[in-house]
Amino acid sequence: MRYFDTIIVGQGFAGTALAWQLEFAGRQSYLVIDREPPVTASRIAAGLITPITGQRLVKTEHYEERFREAEAFYRRVEDELSEGPPTRRSRSAPPTTSPSGGDEKSGADNEASSNTNRTHLPPGGGGRSNEVRAGGGGSLRVFHRRPMLRLFQNEREQQIFEAKQHAEFAGLVEEHPHIDPAEIAAPLGGFTMTTAGQLDAQAYLNRSRSWFAYRNSYEAAELDVETDLLICDDGIRIPKLDLRANRVIFCQGFLNQPNLYFAEVPFQAAQGDILTLRIPGFHEHRVIHRGIWLAPAGDDLYRCGSTYSWEPFDGLPSAAARAELERKLKEFLKLPYEVIDHRAAVRPIIRESRPRLAMHPRHPRLGFFNGLGSKGALLAPHFAAMIVRHVFNGTSLG
Numbered sequence: 001m002r003y004f005d006t007i008i009v010g011q012g013f014a015g016t017a018l019a020w021q022l023e024f025a026g027r028q029s030y031l032v033i034d035r036e037p038p039v040t041a042s043r044i045a046a047g048l049i050t051p052i053t054g055q056r057l058v059k060t061e062h063y064e065e066r067f068r069e070a071e072a073f074y075r076r077v078e079d080e081l082s083e084g085p086p087t088r089r090s091r092s093a094p095p096t097t098s099p100s101g102g103d104e105k106s107g108a109d110n111e112a113s114s115n116t117n118r119t120h121l122p123p124g125g126g127g128r129s130n131e132v133r134a135g136g137g138g139s140l141r142v143f144h145r146r147p148m149l150r151l152f153q154n155e156r157e158q159q160i161f162e163a164k165q166h167a168e169f170a171g172l173v174e175e176h177p178h179i180d181p182a183e184i185a186a187p188l189g190g191f192t193m194t195t196a197g198q199l200d201a202q203a204y205l206n207r208s209r210s211w212f213a214y215r216n217s218y219e220a221a222e223l224d225v226e227t228d229l230l231i232c233d234d235g236i237r238i239p240k241l242d243l244r245a246n247r248v249i250f251c252q253g254f255l256n257q258p259n260l261y262f263a264e265v266p267f268q269a270a271q272g273d274i275l276t277l278r279i280p281g282f283h284e285h286r287v288i289h290r291g292i293w294l295a296p297a298g299d300d301l302y303r304c305g306s307t308y309s310w311e312p313f314d315g316l317p318s319a320a321a322r323a324e325l326e327r328k329l330k331e332f333l334k335l336p337y338e339v340i341d342h343r344a345a346v347r348p349i350i351r352e353s354r355p356r357l358a359m360h361p362r363h364p365r366l367g368f369f370n371g372l373g374s375k376g377a378l379l380a381p382h383f384a385a386m387i388v389r390h391v392f393n394g395t396s397l398g
């Protein structure tokens, strides 16, 4: 039976960030499990990291600090992905066939440990065509600093901006952006959000998955939380996968059937639709926000999103959502476009729109990391680090 200190259920933004933070902490073995559905919230997300959102121009709490943390985290991930996994497993504990003897000890290297993913390619090879290697130096970029253009929809937004620009928004915005009137209708103007970015979600998730798999730390599997987990005195067993672990952290995103152990968590999820558009002749490199957003996706492709709807949570693209996006798009985009893809998924929002980290009160080997809401790319690194500090140092999760 294979043993890991931590099993992470779910390889979305939450589970991926948690696995990397455990890797960076370097003292424990971990295994990420995912059932690999074709569409998940993380896989369709545009990965935008935006300081100021909504009609009332609300600045995200602790934005500057979270942005710094996220950028540093993704740069470190990029470094790891660019180098490929270490051939000598010197930093983190590998999977072992026996417990490593507690949280503070790492297991011995064990090349003989079983693995079902040996067919995965090493992370340095393959990959999607729009992954960027910067500067010819061979480093992979999954996170991009990207200025964002916010267009005013009405005078009220202008007034709010004027009131906040030199205080709350200082260092985050610039006035009087260049706007090409042949391409974009913006009679009231707008402002630039300078400290902003975009995570290439597909590249980040795919490359991370390959990296974890190459390190024997990833497995494609569906876990039935109700029947597959055995909580024992000496750890958690998952007989169906021949696994044993010190703890299991659920990073499952939104579920129609709540996780049995954390069933009381008050989800207030929101389904969202995203379009992929071809806009020939449009050369905008900024993300444009005006009720919706329009983000460059390489060549003449752009992604346009996103809607919020509260039922049903079926993850199916809706005609009404597409109509809403196109109506709002036409309010500022002057060029013709073609819709070439339409997807939907459910954002895991928890009441009060804050991520939720918890260990189960009666089964402290079971943990929960969820509720990244609409800001998974920004928040996942910070909150994953918090869990790791809790695991190693016993610091609070609250």
Ligand SMILES: Cc1cc2nc3c(=O)[nH]c(=O)nc-3n(C[C@H](O)[C@H](O)[C@H](O)COP(=O)(O)OP(=O)(O)OC[C@H]3O[C@@H](n4cnc5c(N)ncnc54)[C@H](O)[C@@H]3O)c2cc1C
Pocket (backbone or CB within 6 Å): 009, 010, 011, 012, 013, 014, 015, 033, 034, 035, 036, 037, 040, 041, 042, 043, 044, 045, 046, 047, 048, 049, 221, 222, 223, 224, 225, 251, 252, 253, 254, 271, 272, 273, 274, 305, 306, 307, 344, 345, 346, 347, 348, 369, 370, 371, 372, 373, 374, 375, 376, 377, 378
């Ligand atoms: C339309 C839309 C646009 C968005 N745009 C942005 C954006 O621009 N910027 C941003 O930061 N955020 C955006 N988000 C929000 C972002 O997608 C979420 O914050 C984030 O994806 C949540 O990540 P997660 O890991 O919690 O959940 P998920 O992405 O849902 O991942 C959960 C994973 O757990 C796996 N899983 C669940 N149960 C099991 C099981 N029993 N066994 C095995 N595997 C299991 C699933 O397969 C899945 O891969 C958007 C969301 C939507 C819907």
